[in-house]
Amino acid sequence: MSPASTALLTDKYELTMLAAALRDGAAHRRTTFEVFARRLPDGRRYGVVAGTGRFVETLAQFRFDDAAISALADFLDEETLAYLAGYEFRGDIDGYAEGELYFPGSPVLSVHGTFAECVVLETLALSIFNHDTAIASAAARMVGAAEGRPLIEMGSRRTHEQAAVAAARAAYLAGFSGSSNLEAQRRHGVPALGTAAHAFTLVHTTADGPDEKAAFRAQVDALGVGTTLLVDTYDISAGLANAVEIAGPDLGAVRIDSGDLGVMARQTREQLDRLGADKTKIVVSGDLDEYAIAALRAEPVDAYGVGTSVVTGSGAPTASMVYKLVEVDGIPVEKRSSRKESHGGRKQALRLCKSTGTMVEEVVHPHGRAPELPDARPLTESFVRDGEVVGDLSLDAARKRVADGLTSLPWDGLKLSRGEPAIPTRIIPPGR
Amino acid sequence: MSPASTALLTDKYELTMLAAALRDGAAHRRTTFEVFARRLPDGRRYGVVAGTGRFVETLAQFRFDDAAISALADFLDEETLAYLAGYEFRGDIDGYAEGELYFPGSPVLSVHGTFAECVVLETLALSIFNHDTAIASAAARMVGAAEGRPLIEMGSRRTHEQAAVAAARAAYLAGFSGSSNLEAQRRHGVPALGTAAHAFTLVHTTADGPDEKAAFRAQVDALGVGTTLLVDTYDISAGLANAVEIAGPDLGAVRIDSGDLGVMARQTREQLDRLGADKTKIVVSGDLDEYAIAALRAEPVDAYGVGTSVVTGSGAPTASMVYKLVEVDGIPVEKRSSRKESHGGRKQALRLCKSTGTMVEEVVHPHGRAPELPDARPLTESFVRDGEVVGDLSLDAARKRVADGLTSLPWDGLKLSRGEPAIPTRIIPPGR
Numbered sequence: 001m002s003p004a005s006t007a008l009l010t011d012k013y014e015l016t017m018l019a020a021a022l023r024d025g026a027a028h029r030r031t032t033f034e035v036f037a038r039r040l041p042d043g044r045r046y047g048v049v050a051g052t053g054r055f056v057e058t059l060a061q062f063r064f065d066d067a068a069i070s071a072l073a074d075f076l077d078e079e080t081l082a083y084l085a086g087y088e089f090r091g092d093i094d095g096y097a098e099g100e101l102y103f104p105g106s107p108v109l110s111v112h113g114t115f116a117e118c119v120v121l122e123t124l125a126l127s128i129f130n131h132d133t134a135i136a137s138a139a140a141r142m143v144g145a146a147e148g149r150p151l152i153e154m155g156s157r158r159t160h161e162q163a164a165v166a167a168a169r170a171a172y173l174a175g176f177s178g179s180s181n182l183e184a185q186r187r188h189g190v191p192a193l194g195t196a197a198h199a200f201t202l203v204h205t206t207a208d209g210p211d212e213k214a215a216f217r218a219q220v221d222a223l224g225v226g227t228t229l230l231v232d233t234y235d236i237s238a239g240l241a242n243a244v245e246i247a248g249p250d251l252g253a254v255r256i257d258s259g260d261l262g263v264m265a266r267q268t269r270e271q272l273d274r275l276g277a278d279k280t281k282i283v284v285s286g287d288l289d290e291y292a293i294a295a296l297r298a299e300p301v302d303a304y305g306v307g308t309s310v311v312t313g314s315g316a317p318t319a320s321m322v323y324k325l326v327e328v329d330g331i332p333v334e335k336r337s338s339r340k341e342s343h344g345g346r347k348q349a350l351r352l353c354k355s356t357g358t359m360v361e362e363v364v365h366p367h368g369r370a371p372e373l374p375d376a377r378p379l380t381e382s383f384v385r386d387g388e389v390v391g392d393l394s395l396d397a398a399r400k401r402v403a404d405g406l407t408s409l410p411w412d413g414l415k416l417s418r419g420e421p422a423i424p425t426r427i428i429p430p431g432r
Numbered sequence: 433m434s435p436a437s438t439a440l441l442t443d444k445y446e447l448t449m450l451a452a453a454l455r456d457g458a459a460h461r462r463t464t465f466e467v468f469a470r471r472l473p474d475g476r477r478y479g480v481v482a483g484t485g486r487f488v489e490t491l492a493q494f495r496f497d498d499a500a501i502s503a504l505a506d507f508l509d510e511e512t513l514a515y516l517a518g519y520e521f522r523g524d525i526d527g528y529a530e531g532e533l534y535f536p537g538s539p540v541l542s543v544h545g546t547f548a549e550c551v552v553l554e555t556l557a558l559s560i561f562n563h564d565t566a567i568a569s570a571a572a573r574m575v576g577a578a579e580g581r582p583l584i585e586m587g588s589r590r591t592h593e594q595a596a597v598a599a600a601r602a603a604y605l606a607g608f609s610g611s612s613n614l615e616a617q618r619r620h621g622v623p624a625l626g627t628a629a630h631a632f633t634l635v636h637t638t639a640d641g642p643d644e645k646a647a648f649r650a651q652v653d654a655l656g657v658g659t660t661l662l663v664d665t666y667d668i669s670a671g672l673a674n675a676v677e678i679a680g681p682d683l684g685a686v687r688i689d690s691g692d693l694g695v696m697a698r699q700t701r702e703q704l705d706r707l708g709a710d711k712t713k714i715v716v717s718g719d720l721d722e723y724a725i726a727a728l729r730a731e732p733v734d735a736y737g738v739g740t741s742v743v744t745g746s747g748a749p750t751a752s753m754v755y756k757l758v759e760v761d762g763i764p765v766e767k768r769s770s771r772k773e774s775h776g777g778r779k780q781a782l783r784l785c786k787s788t789g790t791m792v793e794e795v796v797h798p799h800g801r802a803p804e805l806p807d808a809r810p811l812t813e814s815f816v817r818d819g820e821v822v823g824d825l826s827l828d829a830a831r832k833r834v835a836d837g838l839t840s841l842p843w844d845g846l847k848l849s850r851g852e853p854a855i856p857t858r859i860i861p862p863g864r
Contacts, residue, residue, distance in 0.1 A: 009593040011612035013626030020654035126589035157558035158750040161441040163592035180443035186503040194445030199757040222452035318590040325631035
């Protein structure tokens with residue numbers, strides 16, 4: 001199978017359902033599936049939609065080639081295998097633009113087509129949205145906490161090697177300046193950053209003991225004085241003295257990866273200034289999350305390196321989004337139809353804002369029946385029409401949406417403490 | 433670039449270090465890098481090593497082809513690019529066999545070779561070990577909690593689409609019976625399981641309302657009476673009656689995905705028995721973790737479907753393993769050499785056990801200098817020699833190791849509550 005094929009990144013039951021539905025004809029009914037989150041992660045006040053661009057891109061590779069078909073032949077009948085061999089999504093997809101904020105019940109993605117062509121996309125759609133949205137939502141909180149100081153994503157080593165690439169993209173989307181991950185640069189254009197680890201200083205050890213200066217000299221020779229030297233392998237104060245001695249006062253930056261980062265940053269700033277390196281920047285890293293970043297606001301920190309917490313969603317590694325069948329041949333459907341509040345039916349959404357731009361309410365309404373509301377911005381956009389990609393899926397546009405979203409949250413929405421969603425969601429039922 | 437190449441799944445700083453080290457010759461020094469965890473996730477009593485097989489397999493694809501080289505040309509010099517173009521790991525790798533239990537400080541993987549050939553593997557090695565080990569360690573707790581009842585991994589949708597494949601493998605390694613993920617079956621031989629979702633019942637809705645029987649009929653026609661019917665889309669009691677009416681008393685199984693699963697399982701068992709379907713099995717799913725699984729031990733549950741909690745490591749989504757340079761040209765090295773307890777130097781490990789097989793202590797000792805201890809089992813095995821794969825990397829062998837490990841833990845080690853590592857680790861320093 002082509003390594004780029006995404007067709008088998010799928011739960012078996014999608015294909016057994018397909019087989020059964022092809023047999024009784026239900027496969028050809030017109031359906032709408034919707035991606036949404038019933039709730040935000042515990043205590044979060046907003047989420048950031050991410051994954052739309054990657055999902056739409058992977059659709060083109062969602063093809064069952066010969067190798068994929070032969071992997072399925074032991075449990076699927078000939079008719080189903082023939083359907084899959086010719087599979088190509090020819091329906092419509094719309095939803096929230098990537099980078100929009102979302103709230104509980106927001107119809108983040110809507111997939112329209114036959115039951116057969118929509119049902120098989122469930123696993124891939126959810127994998128991408130649940131992962132990327134979890135990372136972007138955590139990253140946006142860190143961006144808010146950093147108040148304009150740059151953040152570097154360096155958590156590739158703490159997550160699956162391919163998830164790392166998507167995590168770098170999601171963090172960049174949310175406002176990080178770049179990532180350590182080289183494949184994220186190649187695949188998504190995320191600026192790659194980084195200079196050296198402790199291993200580089202340690203490898204300059206000789207029988208006479210450590211030789212930090214030799215390591216710094218080698219790094220400056222290779223990367224120039226604008227590089228970032230890691231100064232905490234042995235003693236930070238001695239490391240700073242060595243760094244400025246080797247690189248001179250035009251040294252680009254130093255990185256501190258251990259100790260009480262606030263105290264260390266202050267002492268480092270003083271020492272650098274004393275040594276005449278008053279333009280040398282200070283990068284801190286080491287177990288930073290949004291709370292630690294916020295706690296360093298008053299310190300002379302120029303940039304943050306963030307690893308584990310951002311790639312694991314800072315306590316919420318998945319966004320709990322679901323992919324639900326909400327409409328069949330125009331009939332709204334849902335599990336347990338006895339419940340009062342209806343979530344069935346194809347939907348769109350608007351966002352109400354004050355004249356200042358501050359958001360007030362999310363309004364989810366039946367498709368094509370937008371209520372007349374002043375200062376309401378339509379949130380639902382088209383991404384795919386009859387199988388063809390339409391609309392702006394650029395990462396730059398998504399970055400701008402996150403930045404705009406964060407400035408339009410009510411003040412309480414930016415609080416890091418646990419709370420309710422920043423705005424309420426009103427769901428207008430289909431009203432059959 | 434070949435989509436299968438893993439070379440750019442790497443942090444930029446590995447390659448800037450390489451460039452600087454090639455320039456001053458440090459690149460050619462003989463080094464040992466070690467993968468280990470300073471601690472277990474909060475309150476965990478043991479961990480399960482996973483990722484060894486995947487890491488050794490991906491080494492073969494760790495090649496910088498023309499496309500990769502051109503992606504790096506903007507920040508690397510000619511000499512470094514030429515080195516990478518010819519890169520192939522020719523060193524040695526040893527460590528704990530996949531599926532072994534590990535504890536804080538256990539030298540899980542040891543990579544030996546020149547600084548240049550070892551340093552560039554850091555990110556890929558850690559990504560694989562931190563992810564796979566986190567999943568396997570959580571999964572093993574669930575296997576222990578299930579006390580022999582089968583577990584099915586169905587969390588693909590809650591994690592990155594490629595992480596999902598590795599998560600299915602790691603859960604299977606730890607003792608799960610199979611996974612929903614089709615690619616995990618194709619790539620790793622993990623049995624794929626699953627039959628239908630609520631969408632399949634819902635798509636049989638007509639203008640007259642829901643028609644659960646039509647859905648069940650279609651499924652039984654396509655998949656046979658041995659299938660598993662999902663009975664909680666509307667009313668469970670009515671769903672069970674419909675299921676047995678359509679499939680007859682030989683129905684394979686029913687799945688319940690909502691409600692208080694203990695109460696539901698008991699009522700379901702009673703109703704099935706009353707309907708003559710006393711051999712029909714009961715599968716439960718829906719937000720299960722190791723605690724919920726343990727709480728269902730007394731209930732008539734035949735299998736558990738586990739999603740979010742297993743693929744996110746049940747609260748510990750990463751194993752916090754590090755890849756540290758510990759030896760250079762035979763000299764033990766470490767960050768902050770002033771610390772008392774030395775972790776420098778190439779290491780191996782033994783495990784002390786009682787004559788009953790119960791493990792007592794982990795002993796980490798300098799390479800080639802095993803202390804003489806009765807009832808000690810060597811833990812360090814060879815995986816790669818001079819770049820060639822050696823040793824048994826099969827998933828079946830790893831599954832057996834986990835099962836053996838769980839039975840050899842001291843009783844306290846299987847407790848789900850938070851505690852200390854089940855056995856202590858003694859580290860014998862290099863003693864230069």
